[in-house]
Amino acid sequence: MASPTLTDVAEAAGVSYATADRVINKRGNVAAKSIAKVNEAVAALGYVRNIAAANLSRGRVYRLAFLIPQGPNAFFARIRQHIKDTADRLQAERVHVDVIEVAAFAVEGLQASIASLIDKDFDGVAIVGLQSDALIQPLEQLRAKGVAVVGLVSDLPQDNRLAYIGIDNRVAGRTAARMIGMAHAGGKGSIQTFVGSMDARDHAERFSGFCEVIATDFPDITVRDPIITNDDAAILKSRTATILGDRSNLTALYNVGAGNSGLIEALRASAPQRPFCVVHELVSHSRQALLDRQIDLVIDQRPDVEINRVFTVLRTLIDGNALPVLPDLVPTIYVQDNLPADTLTDQMKAQDR
Template identity: 45%
Template sequence: MRNPTLHDVARAAGVSYSTADRVLNRRGGVAEKSVLRVQHAIDELGYQRDIHAANLSRRRSYVFRFYLPQGDHSFFTVLRQVVEAQAAQRLAERMQIQIHDVPPLDADALAAELSRIEAGDCDCVGIIGSDSGALTAAVERLQAMRIPVVTLVSDAAVEARMLYVGIDNVAAGRTAGRLLRLAHGRGPGRVLPILGALASRDHRDRLKGAHEVLTEPGRHLHLLPPIEVQDRSDILRQKLAAMLAADPQITGIYSIGAGNRALIAMLRDMPTPRPFVVLHELTAHTRAALEADLIDAVIDQNPDVEITLALQAMKAIADELPATPPEVNPTIYLRDNLPR
């Protein structure tokens, strides 16, 4: 059985094809009673619009903007490369993808950049942000201008954004906690969390997940207070060195953020046996650290998949189609299962 066409809708509503088309595309100039007849015919026939064909006929193009943290940060460098590659590939689909730089872990600076956007500048915005009133207000302003916002990697401005595309960070933290627990067997241990900023929802959620697993009754693991390093190498070196000197019994390290170069460099100089180390994101540096047996496990959120799903969601939102949160499943990499 063939799908109903717009000609079928026009015939059932008793109007011309051009009138049905005007109603469908919300171009106005149609009497209210005709609008109601067309809408009733659409519902009765189960007509579904072919968005792709409609966009081709109208030569529709899209403008999507990504606001990405800048700086010497391996994961965000990989993420940027993925977005740049997608930008080149999607030109044939009439999709213009723009990248704007923002300081890492600075929600107010991101809010200031978003405030520069004016109505009609783009169809949808993708951001990586932290919780702040200024950011929520900036996202609410964009929504009021009919420019939806999608959050990536870490959810933020939950009350105002349209959709979150990323891994379940509580589950990721629980996974890290489970790996650390397995590494300790049933013996005692002291686990040190390192995070970028508690203002980042993904860091808070991962810490929460790890805490849930590591502090379950009957275990002899102690989760130490996290050190907050703002994803800065100098702060990490200073705080981690002080913590290791003050507590030489640390047996596990969970690096919750993704700025791991300084940590890896410090692990290289640690005496053996070193702590069991779990961190996030497979980059050139974390791959090399796994291969050199400086760390034990990497939880990767698959940035290629994440950006592909984000673009699919952004296009659906721009086409006014339903967009449900896509499922992004992280991968656990050990020294033995690294991809080529």
């Protein structure tokens, strides 16, 4: 049986097509009695509004902005590539995207970048967030303009955004702890941790979840104070080399954030008998390090899935619809034996030729 059309709704309600269209698309200037009749007809017929057609008829353009940390971080290079690919695919649906790069872990820089959007004509914004009260005012100003704001990967202050798209980072940290604890097979140990910044909610939550599991389930393993790296590969390389030169019962390494290329370089130059090592995000250098047995495990948050969800969520919010219940984004654990095809790296290399 064919789905009911707007013509069917108009006939059932006893109103003109134009009136039914104004009610369905919330254009106003319709009598309350007619609105009630149209809504009753919609419910009775099971009519579902064709948002794409409605947007096309009124020339709707989705203007989206993504605020992404700048720099050579390979994970955010993946994010940028997925944004570009998705935006290219959605051009026919009038989706326009700007990627705005901001300094990593810089609260003032992020505050200024958010504030700069207030006078621009964006419908929706996705922001890799930090936890700071300094962000509240510009976020509130954006939302007061009717801009849909969501946190991406690392959350914003929760009362000042409409949704968060990313994994549960506390769970990701707990997973890393479980894997490292199991690798110790009941023995004692000492873990050196690295954190990009505690101002980044994803890093703080991963570290907190990690420490919870080690303290509760592996009490014979010590977690050393984290080394703050700002996700700088050079810092990771230097500090890891120093630590490996003075083993002092070191049994494991866990990097909460990025900069893993530096960590891997230091491990590559170290003695064959290295500590157990867990990092986040499957990118070209962490993938190769798994294959070369320089690290043991990668926890990946599937940025392709996250970016697809961001576009869906922003467009739903902009259209004024309630968000559906979405399944949790679950991180994927990779070892050298279950690596997927490296299609994204091949694609990016091809574009560079």
